Amino acid sequence: MIELMVICVIWVAVAMETKKLKLNLSDLEAKTEQLTLEKIHLQNQTEDLRMNMTILQNQNEQLRNGDKLNKILAAIISYPNFPADLFCPDGVCQTCPKDWIQFQESCYFFYNLGSPWKTWDESRQLCQSMKSDLVVISSLEEQTFTKNTIKYYHDNNQGYWIGLQKVNNIWTWVDGSPDTLGYWNNPERSENFALIIQNATLTQSWYKTINGFRNRFICEIKALIF
Template sequence: ASLTMKFCQTCPKDWIQFQESCYFFYNLGSPWKTWDESRQLCQSMKSDLTFTKNTIKYYHDNNQGYWIGLQKVNNIWTWVDGSPDTLGYWKNPGSSEDFAYIIQNAPLNQSWIQFRNSFQNRFICEIKALMF
């Protein structure tokens, strides 16, 4: 029971804890959301789009994935916390698109897709877990 209590205090209901963060997987069949809509929903839950792959699920087809908190700012790929990306796990490097999502069926270092904001995907929100 003590473990359950700690878990309840650590992450919000329906969120999954992994290491020091909590994750919310938007897994509804529809409607999927644009990058902006996804980020707004995360922020409304006092969180932001995620940085990590973790356990994402395949859905629909090879091109559908999960938005991550990465966008091009002044032509530099930048995480939502303002730090520049140093990994560059691109499946389609050199694309002119400005937003990023992650797909499940690819090696981690080729799992990010550069795409336009208007595309609709599922997404993952992340917040730091509260340690008590």
């Protein structure tokens, strides 16, 4: 009889513990389901955030492109006759044309081909055919850039034509301004055209010579700053 009562007590205890475990399991399953739902919700929120971020990035890119386009248009308008074929040959505008070098707000073309070279007039015509003109050197900084970029070739007297000539006995640049620098290498000479030579000191590198003397040359055009 006692054994039967012990068995009954044990059975009741096991049944109660089993019921408790089932309740705990059910609670865990409910919590797991809740966590799963919360995870799915967070994933959806994350995806929404990613989509919103992508939309914002695209909008920012459009704004940047629009701002860049406005700057390009403003820069183009500043030219009396904008040479689109020179600056935007493939529909994409650049600050300087291909093979030109930018310095400050100008682009420079250094003609470095071999002979036959060009007279001053021929050089200017070639520059003008590229919607530019022979270089106008208006500061020591520009002189330094030009002098450091040209190359020595043939002999000490060969150089690069610059846009400086004597007009009414006054040394005048092709833009009509009078020269105020006077970086002459041979100031005693009386010829009417000027070139810059490489094998000379910085402030004594302009060489007076005749138009018929053939040299390389330098063109200059305003850079497309945007």
